[in-house]
Amino acid sequence: MVSRRSFLKINTALATAGLTAGWLGSTATGAAAAGTGVTWTDGRLLPSFARPKHLDVADIHTLHGEDQLLLTTLQGAVNRNRPELYFAYDDSGVDDKWLAGIDVPKTVHDQPLDLVAKYAGRVKGAIVYDPAVRDTVNIATTLAGLKGAVVATAEQAETYQLKIIEDLRGRFDGQSKTEIYQWQLDHLWPQCEQRLLTGLPPTRVVDVDGVTWREVARETEQIRDSSNRDFYTFDVSAELGGEAVYVKFGDAFGSDGWGASVASVKVLADGTEIANFLPDTPEEAEFLVEGGNSSIGGDANRFADGGNFFVYRFAPPAGTTKLEVTVDLWNQYLVSATDTAPTRIEPFPHFRDYVVATRAMVVWLDPNGEPGELLRTIFGATETTTPYLGWFSNDVAGEWGGVDLAATQSVEVFAADFFTNGTVHGGVPADISSRVRRIRRTGIENKAYVTMTVGEGDNIQYCQRHMRHLWDNPDRGKAPTNWTISPVLADTAPALYRYYQETATENDLLVCGPSGAGYTYGGSWPRADFDAYTEVTGRYLRLTGLDLVYAYNNRDENGWIPMPDWVIDSYRKNTPLRGIMQSWDGGGIIADGKLPVIGHFGVPGQAVEFKAGLDAYIADWDGNSPFFISAGIFAWGWNPTDIAQLNELLAADDRYQVLLGDTFFDLLRRTPNPGPPPPPRTATARRRAGTATPEPRITPR
Structure with a gap:
């Protein structure tokens, strides 16, 4: 029997094969599409790249987006065979920090665009996008991957003497976003690498x-x-x-x-x-x-x-x-x-090296309305547990709707739209430890036990960029802190993952970011497919030495829904998890037993406000039994100094004890009837009603 997904793919291929074969020439398809330097290992979600031997390095953060786009797609075409180009994309210094750990010879270029001439012979030519139709930047990127080309303006192609092999100017005049991406699905998708999908904004707004x-x-x-x-x-x-x-x-x-x-x-x-x-x-x-x-x-x-x-x-x-x-x-x-x-619009360049190198299809569709129906079709044309890398349009509504839509089609999400030099980091090997850190076991007392968890770790660009800034804060290690991280960095950037393992203090515990091997909402998956997600999650947890996860479930008009038994049972059956911290507005024990689940508790503001919120939360506690609180730390508004301040406030109050997550869950598992349950859900719009804790998943751009 042919599955729905296979039927979709067969139908698409048959309907477009004649046009596509002639239009794309000799482009390879399917498993061979990634090129000789890109390796797909069985059981892994994402490929690895060849090991770099020498890197040409340049700082491109001051360049216009058009030039960054040209260089980033050049990077993808060149690095597909072996990583040779590495760029600094902003002035934060984080790209330089990671570069310092790559032990190969490097040549620094003060004039980044000189690299176009140096490597022009390594590409087939240029795909020219239409500045009047923004989404052609994405169509051009998909084509660049398929044809071994770069994305450029007509002026750039002339300046650098690049042969124009496809000119998209005028081709999509008058067409809607949905029509443009439907054309791409019909004509390019059968030739693309189908083991991943990508989503990137075609343009960005830049401050003048x-x-x-x-x-x-x-x-x-x-x-x-x-x-x-x-x-x-x-x-x-x-x-x-x-x-x-x-x-x-x-x-x-x-x-x-x-x-x-x-x-x-x-x-x-x-x-x-x-x-x-x-x-x-x-x-x-x-x-x-x-x-x-x-x-x-x-x-x-x-x-x-x-x-x-x-x-x-x-x-x-x-x-x-x-x-x-x-x-x-x-x-x-x-x-x-x-x-x-105050602003200008220019192409969005980030992550396109990875898209071009893997020959992925890139889209940018709002998960709601007509565009959302097309996105559903695209997700549905993939196999179960296919990763979607990038992000969604329409910010928070796009996140919630997009992740949920992906889950309904058995696809997990990796925030990656600002992940840079992925074609290099994916080729730098590292000895990742699979050893789970030994628990500091302690006796059970009638304390309010608090464990503090910094979110966002599913976000591989966060692991590369903002997490490194937080990690370098001199106050890290002063307070017991759980740091969410993506175990799939074992594919996308193993040396980054190993760095965090090697430099963690006794007060730093790495835990899996939402919701395992990719950001998803478990309750939205088809039940028949969810075991596939937890099975791949289990493999990555064992590979990376993680045994706790911060997870999301699905939501409705009343807010987040407690994780149902069938989702918990799938985690319990297929992973080595000791506990789950679920995104939630009000804390409380969602499930106990062999795999306890506790809702996150959060308070707007900084350390003083958080302590006051905790005091209010435990006000009715009689102190005659342990009280467990999973404190969610807002990664974009807090840093280790703030965490240390909260820890000091709690240490001065003998009702509280702050623990790392492993010890916390060990106590929770050993405590009979740990309570309290989560607060009842209401019909309040959780995000902006004026009374709910703000959802901490917003990523500043």
Whole structure:
């Protein structure tokens, strides 16, 4: 009997074989598509690359996105056979830190674009994308992988004397995003590597240097309950005189996740209305020039937390002397204005070396609506446990909807859109230890036991970038801390994983990031397929010496759903896990016994606020039995100094004892009837109702 997935693939191949075979020429298909330097090992989710012998190194972070795109796709085409190109993509120094651990000769180039001429003979030519149709950047990337080419503008192809082998300008005029990616599915997918999928934004918004923002208004209190919601009118007349006025909404307190929230906007120019719109409508789209780092909330509001923001552009009639913006606004808003265009749009270059080298298909589809139906079809055309690397559009809503949609089609997700030099790191070998660290066993007392877990470890770009910054903090090791990490780094960057193993202190415990071998929502999987996910998870846990996991389950209109028995049983049967920490808003024991599951507990703010939240949480505890609390630490707002401060506050209160996760779960397993259960779920919209703990999965861009 032919499976649904096989039927989809056979149908697609038969329907397009004639057109595709001629159009792509002699491109290899299927298992042979990755080239001689890319190795797929049975039982592994992702390939390894050849071991580098010499690296040409350049810092490209100051280059325009067009040049970065050219170099990154060149990197993929060259490194497919053996890694030779390595780039620094930002000024944080993290790429240089990892480079220092790669023990091969290196040549540093001060003029990165000179490398195009050096390696031009190693590629077949250029795929030219259409600047007027953003998604052609992704179509061009897929084609570059299939044809051994680079992605370039027509001007770049001329400058570097690259033969144009496909020119996408004008080819997709007037077509919707869904039509463009449907064409790619029909015509390119049968030729692509089908053991992985990728998702990348075709373009990015970049800040323009030298723009000065005037602060217009700021909420001075940390308000998270919408109690300051009102219609505020802001006079931005000081910015008149240029081609337009730009108004930015951000977060006045970036550490706790409750920034500006906007439900309507009206603009008057000398008393005449020139704009009146609601978020997430066609009317708003006319004025929204930067919204990719914001989200749409349950009240049809647009909000931005942490370092995120959104910007509206208003162009009043010539001669306007007074410009007023009235906004339905609440929470911790920061409003500012400028008369200078603050951003520009350019190609998104990151991770494309990996896409090109593996000959993967790359898409960028909102998991909702018509694009979501196409994304469902694409996910459904793959085998069970196929990894999807990259990310989703529409920020938080895209994350929740995208991960859930992938799970329904038995696909797991790896946040990788900012993962850089993957074609190099995947070729640097390392001796990863499979040994599980010995538990510090302790006696059971009537304490409030707290274990603190830093999230985001499923995110391989986080493991490469932000986690390294946190790890290098001199206060790491002062407090018992669980650090989530992806065991699939054993494929994508084994030397990075080994570095964290070797440099961990006695107070650092590596635990598996959500939700095992890839980010997923267990309850959304088809039951018949979920064992396949936990089986591959079990293999990676044993390979990397991990025996605890921070996991997610699925959600509904009321928020996160407690992990059901069939999901827990699958983990118990197929993995060596000692315990599961589930993403949750209010803590509590979800399951005990051989594989205990405890809900995460989180509090907005920093150490003092967190301690106050814990005190409130245990206020009804009588102290006559142990009380277990899994404390979720917000990776994007906390660092080891903050963790150490919370640890000091808890150590000064003899009701508490902070433990590493292994000791914590050992006690929990040995405690009869550990309680309390999780709090009852309500119909409150958990993300932005004004009372719930903010979801800690937002990744600042």
